[in-house]
Amino acid sequence: MEFLLLLGTPVAGALLLGVFGARRWAPELNALFSLVTFAAACALTVRIVAHGNVLVAHEQFFIDPFNVFLVTLTAFVGFTTALFSRPYMRVEMTHGRLSPGRLRLYHAMYQLFTFTMLLALTTNNIGLLWVAMEGATLSTVLLVTLYRTPASLEAGWKYFILCGVGIAQALFGTILIYFAAEKVVGGEGVTALLWTHLDAVKTLLEPRVMSIAFVFLLVGYGTKVGLAPLHNWLPDAHAEGPTPISAVLSGLLLNVALYAVVRCKVLVEGSLGSQLPSTMLMGFGLVSVVLAALFLWRQRDIKRLFAYSSVEHMGIITFAFGMGGPVANFAALLHMTVHSLTKSAIFFTVGHAAQKAGSQLMDQIRGLITLSPTIGWGLMLGSLAIVGMPPFGVFAAEFLILTTAMKQQPWATPILLLALGVAFAAVFGRVQPMVFGETTAKRLPHPPALLPVFVHLAIVLMLGLFVPPYLAGWYRQAAIMIGGH
Amino acid sequence: MVHVPLLLQLVNTCAAGLLLLSFAMLSQRRVVTLVYLLATQGALLCLATLLLAWRTHQHHLYISAALTLGLKVMFLPWLLHRLIRRLDVYWDTEPLLNTSVTMLLGLVIVVFAFGLAQPIAALSSTAARSTIGIAIAVILLAFMMMITRRKAMSQVIGFLSMENGLFFGAMSATYGMPMVVELGVALDVLVAMLVLGVFFFQIREQFDSLDLHHLESLKEKP
Amino acid sequence: MSPLNLTTQALEIIAAIAAAPLFVGWVNQCRAWLQNRSAPSVLQPYRGIRKLFHKDAVLAERASPLFRIAPYMVFGAMVLAAAIIPSMGTRLPLTVAADSIALVGLLATARMFMSLAAMDVGTAFGTLGARREMMVGFLAEPALLMVIFVAALISQTTSLAAIAEHLSSQTLALYPSLAFTAVAFTLVLLAENARIPVDNPATHLELTMIHEAMLLEYSARHLALMEWAAALKLFNYVCIGVALFVPWGVATESQGPLGLLVSVPVLALKLCGAGAGLAVIETVSAKLRVFRAPELMATAFLFAVLGLLVHLLLGA
Amino acid sequence: MLTLPTTPLDGCLTVIAAWGVIGLAGLLRPHSVRFVGRVLFPLSAVCGLALAVVAARGIGAPATHAVLLIGLPDLPLHLRSDALACLFLTMLGAATTGISLFAGGYFRQGHGAAPGLLCLQYHIFLASMGCVLLADDAYAFMVAWESMALSSYFLVTTQHRLAEIRRAGFIYLLIAHLGALAILLSFGVLQGGSWQFTFDSMRAAHLSPPWATAAFLLALLGFGAKAGLVPLHVWLPEAHPAAPSPVSALMSGVMLKTAVYGVLRVSFDLLGAPPWWWGLVALGVGLGSAFYGVIFTAVQTDMKRLLAWSSIENIGIVFAGLGLAIIFHGFGMGALAALALIASLYHCLNHACMKSLLFLGTGAVLHATGERNLGKLGGLIHRMPWVAWLTLIGALAIAGLPPLNGFVSEWLLLQAFLFAGDVPRAFVDMLLPIGAAIVALCTALAGYAMVKFYGVIFLGQPREPTLAGAQDAGMLERLGLVWLAAGCVALGLFPVQVIGQLNVVTHSLLGAALADPTAHWWLLAPAVARGAAYGPLVFLLVSAVVIVLTLLAVRMFYHRRVRRAPPWDCGFARLDARMQDSAEGFGQPIRHIFQPFFLIDRELPTAFDSKPRYRMSVADRIWRFGYEPVGQAVRRMAELVTVLQQGRISTYLLYSFVTLLVLLALVL
Secondary structure, three states, rough: OHHHHHHHHHHHHHHHHHOOOOOOOHHHHHHHHHHHHHHHHHHHHHHHHHHOEEEEEOOEEOOHHHHHHHHHHHHHHHHHHHHHHHHHHHHHHOOOOOOOOHHHHHHHHHHHHHHHHHHHHHHHHHHHHHHHHHHHHHHHHHHHOOOOOHHHHHHHHHHHHHHHHHHHHHHHOOOOOHHHHHHHHHHHHHHHHHHHHHOOOOOOHHHHHHHHHHHHHHHHHHHOOOOOOOHHHHHHHHEEEEHHHHHHHHHHHHHHHHHHHHHHHHHHHHHOOHHHHHHHHHHHHHHHHHHHHHHHOOOEEHHHHHHHHHHHHHHHHHHHHHHHHHHHHHHHHHHHHHHHHHHHHHHHHHHHHHHOOOEHHHOOOHHHHHHHHHHHHHHHHHHHHHHHOOOOOHHHHHHHHHHHHHOOOOOOHHHHHHHHHHHHHHHHHHHHHHHHOOOOOOOOOOOOOOOOHHHHHHHHHHHHHHHHHHHHHHHHHHHHOOOOO | OOOOOHHEEEEHHHHHHHHHHHHHHHHHHHHHHHHHHHHHHHHHHHHHHHHHHHHOOOOOHHHHHHHHHHHHHHHHHHHHHHEEEEHHHOOOOOOOOOHHHHHHHHHHHHHHHHHHHHHHHHHHOOOOOOHHHHHHHHHHOOOOOHOOOHHHHHHHHHHHHHHHHHHHHHHHHOOOOOHHHHHHHHHHHHHHHHHHHHHHHHHHHHOOOOOOHHHHHOOOOO | OOOOHHHHHHHHHHHHHHHHHHHHHHHHHHHHHHHHOOOOOOHHHHHHHHHHHHEEEEEEEEOHHHHHHHHHHHHHHHHHHHHOOOEOOOHHHHHOOOOOOHHHHHHHHHHOOOOOOHHHHHHHHHHHHHHHHHHHHHHHHHOOOOOOOOHHHHOOOHHHHHHHHHHHHHHOOOOOOHHHHHHHHHHHHHOOOOOOOOOOOOOOOOOOOOOHHOOOOOOHHHHHHHHHHHHHHHHHHHHHHHHHHHHHOOOOOOHHHHHHHHHHHHHHHHHHHHHHHHHHHHHHHOOOOHHHHHHHHHHHHHHHHHHHHHEEEEEE | OOOOOOOOHHHHHHHHHHHHHHHHHOOOOOOOHHHHHHHHHHHHHHHHHHHHHHHHHHHOOOEEEEEEEEEEEEEEEEEEHHHHHHHOOOOOHHHHHHHHHHHHOOOOOOOOOOOOHHHHHHHHHHHHHHHHEEEOOOHHEEEHHHHHHEEEEHHHHHHHOOOHHHHHHHHHHHHHHHHHHHHHHHHHHHHHOOOOOOOHHHOOOOOOHHHHHHHHHHHHHHHEEEEEOOOOOOOHHHHHHHHOOOHHHHHHHHHHHHHHHHHHHHHHHHHOOOOOHHHHHHHHHHHHHHHHHHHHHHOOOOOHHHHHHHHHHHHHHHHHHHHHHHHHHOOHHHHHHHHHHHHHHHHHHHHHHHHHHHHHHHHHHHHHHHEHHHHHOOOOOHOOOOHHHHHHHHHHHHOOOOOOHHHHHHHHHHHHHOOOOOOOOOHHHHHHHHHHHHHHHHHHHHHHHHHHHHHHHHHHOOHHHHHHOOOOOOOHHHHHHHHHHHHHHHHHHHHHHHHHHHHHHHHHHHHOOOOOOOOOOOOOOOOOOOOOEEHHHHHHHHHHHHHHHHHHOOOOOOOOEEEEOOOOOOOOOOOOOOOOOOOHHHHHHHHHHHHHHEEEEOOOOOOOOOOOOEEEEEEEEEHHHHHHHHHHHHHHHHHHHHOOOOOOHHHHHHHHHHHHHHHHHHHH
């Protein structure tokens, strides 16, 4: 059944590639596994659309509209990234930045990472959720330090310590929830950690404990989401790791972490019945947006730039979830989708651009459009999409979020708008000279794989003008489910 | 005054011991000693688990006690010792915050932790509910230790002691987590340590020292 | 449109074309008297124009068609202006073509063509003249417009004929606003017609001249037309002044043929007076430096606007 | 065989779709100039003509709605075509007809991007402008609006290899985006609690005066940024010269008007009854822009930059008329409000024709000579007679000279100003004449600037030897120019018929209109003032007759002998082109008179210079003192923020620790 396939494929892939990961055809194999995973995810989606939520393996796993679309998204981006990493990694090899051993590690860990994320998304057990998140951290740490340069080691170390410590807080939060749930659900152990059960009885959970638990969970998973001021690992890890990893970190891991936060928020809000969690989320969101917008101004490294832009967008999404309500949640989900698509697309082009220029410093990347129109246009359109230019989907999401903010939190709207303006100036001001102008770089041995880029951007464009009804319906259910009041 | 059975008194004593050890770690600068302290902490944790298991006849607590013994008392300290010997990092340099101030702050944090624990303990029906505060205190102190230390090694030790605190918290609040999770957590900790081991060598070969001030180059240039 | 109106119209045009040089001659004579020089004949301007028509036209090699068309344009514009201004009668068929605003526009058109023509040959003098002409013009034009606005507000219409009729038909009423605008108008008149203190039609000294600098490249019939147009321009301005400030005696619908008969000598009298006054001003005042000219025009503009405000304030 | 569209809306949509298709077709053979230039652009001109016809017929027709299937899930795209939209669509179509024809001959190889790509961007630009005018809900409007900005941005940066053009593009898009955010905010206020973002619900919403004011001011801010009202004008003199000339023509001639459309839509349609003092704001901003724009026009030395500044002036005049209309409407003076609004709309139409014409003229000159700097041009009337004479029409028209179109709107506006006498509010009735004075002054100064513009480019001696090789415009280009010039003349000679249409629009907006403006088909006589009339046809006829008679008379009575000779050189034998007035020289009086407004940087030679050189540049104070400080402030804040990230891991841990404790303290 597709579910086993979904979780089994990456594991198998990890094992297989752990052995053959250095072969000439390993990249294709990697892509193949990702493709199978994606197919499984699609099949699963079809089934959900047909039959609604499912619980499998003694309720240990469950799929509902909220996580199924994230599963599909994850599998999809995972697949396209695998496609992109084929030529990219080859070039890295030819540049001699990687040894075959490292390539094996890379492929194995890539699959493992996919697995942990899918596990985190699909598990019904918040304890396992925690385990999977930690697993995701561990599998990516080694990918971040893949080049073994001093900088990458430093980035990896920070990533490891900060996220490790954060995750530890999250564990304590989980313990507290368990503790509170035990009173209500009773029964021996396991069921008291199953989200479905908790969700059923959330109103009975002891508020004081839950609020404390939420703080720990928020700080814990929030660190992985990259909410300011817990975001400090993020730019380093994005900048120093290999670009495909930056793409999946930005595009997927942050989403998954946010997913965890939202799941917890649903429980806690249910038990508190107060606005406290929402307020915290909105606070974090605003702080992140503003700080990230200002940080954007000082960037020299192109990957750091877009890493901060991820922080900014995560802030926006968190703010939207904080506002709650069907529209805001809908917008937040839409934004999650378009952000991960756009941002990964951008990282693809950035990867090629940096390879062409032989540097990640923006001052040294020039005239992409004359050098290779596809890369140039990819980066230009991607950046325009990410800064919220219509008719791309990001604008649609931001439109909904802003209008809802005007309705529910008028005081926050001007702040958001100002931050968006500042971010626009920063990002666009950096991207334009890179895309336009004269250049001195020369061609690459391998042709860039830009199909993923334009596929992503096409989807984003479509979402800006037309959200397919079933997708919309699906978002709506999810939005209602996560506290559409 | 309500009468507390002997076993629980023992558990509380262990808890007190844990707290004491955290303070000791906060002040200790000799890395090897830190490892010993960590091992002792693990041992106390294990002992407390056993006592609780015996009193409450929760059998899965025996397994987690065994896990603790194997992982936190034997394997990890051994691993750390090996690393220390291989990388000869015996001493941590002066912490960022001098010891006396750290101690005072630690005291404040303990008070805060106990205050935080009140509502939780009030609900708890477990035998060892009074020790939840101590668990939180241990976590926060470990956190502080990580903040104040300059060597990668001592930071890792702080991280592990935080794990101990979490473990103790889980146990005193809810007699431990379900087995699945316990195993998962243990596995993660194990992997984490192995990864760290690899890390240390990489860092070492790059910077030929585990001093953290080498790891401060990635920042926003003013 | 009755035959009377038609005759009035025709009479006005012909009179203007015919009498314009005479007026110039008259002004020069007055000035000569005042400066007790022996004056040239009043008919001197006609002689000059006739002589020019007989000469061969010499065009600069680089002159474009624009250069040759301009004189006719300017002349035509001035004639049309003369047809619109109610100097003798107010019931002119052609007033429908243009009201006072259009009249100002018409004069601007003439100025613009003159300047363009001056720039066409591309000598230092021509461009210099064109620049100075526009410099004076861009302040004089709005000033003139403001002057007319005051009268228009008083009589609630922008049609010059209607204004004149309204002002003349009522018994003597004092309009303080008109006093201001009269000053403004005088300054504009001096500037627009290249008289002292703004310009000196008598000299060809490049430091001072404006109008003449633009005509330097013209010769023979083109120059003749330009000179004639200039004379017409002066005539028109005086007629505008007359229509705005001393309209009495102009023939209105009510008076019939008799009015027309009366209005002709009345106009002649007014013109003589105006000419004399002009001569006096030109005698007593000294030529300004070119860069003082804008200040003078600014003053004119200011006075005109003041007049407007005064009118709004006092309702008179 | 497609069935002919029935309603105006369908027609407009068909044309817009056709434009989209043409644009995509450009990608078929992106590098073939013949295909793109000789086939696609003429096609799009035909579409433009069709749009003009359809929309013009739609002005009188009742408003029609449509809801597309695409859009946001809860907010599909709403479209609506009413009199106002149709008027602007007519303008779009008519102007596009000429511009596209010209563009067909203009775009050639080596213009940065491939012609096919330009064609795509160009037509997306056109289509998005059409959609802006048709949009009937906030989302559709914003999408169309920003697509318009985006596509024009790409067109502006066609020659992205030049640093200053990149800079221009950046400033343009940045200000456009900030403006769009303001508009979005304004819509957020406008929906007034219904949280439906269709314009219908906004019309239905009743805002309290403070909120209505906020909405209006935000809209003015947002649209003003696009229209180039001072002090939001800084992008305009940068972007318009940067773009290829047909694009400059579109941006200046049509795109700026979409901003006017937006303000009209918001203030009269969505908000309903604007209080009179909003008008005062608009009037003030408008007059300010007009004056500021025109004095800068007079001192420019780059021909396209000069035209760009002149656009600021004209937009200022349009907004002045608009403000006047709001004032009168606020005081319930229906006829006058209608007159003012008609003047404003009329000026929009005029500007669309004449400014496009002038920009295309400069485009032809740019092609023939490769020069934009006035200091290196001159005497082109001999080399490029077509361009020269057609441009002359545009120059005279924009200088507001009868009997061309520029004068008509000036005349109407002055009439409106003049008979505002009984405004029931002290000060206002005092201010209006001042306004009239400023308008008059601006028109006169525009004349000054146009003499400089035309004289320096086309008249005099060529200032560079290279100009001798200049070629006149090609066939398509001439067609485009002729079309627009014809537009100028027609609008100038048949104002009554045009006003008849405009009256419908004002009636739909204000509920008031001129009594019967079309009483005499040849005589423009709005009933507000007794006997105030202007008959352009008579005017033209009489002056033509007089001129012809003079000509005949001269020829009849005298000879027609002509001799050619070198111009008089005052005895100084070496008179050459350098001795003509330069563009700087021509602007000198204005610099001198309005010194305080300029930021002048002059480098004068001393008597002892071995090789003396004179350099002079005029900068905009507003940029120096309004924009640069803002940028500095943001940069400084960013610097402060970077302190947070010093790379030390302990610090980062401390952040998490403190955050944790604070939040815990919060929940305790």
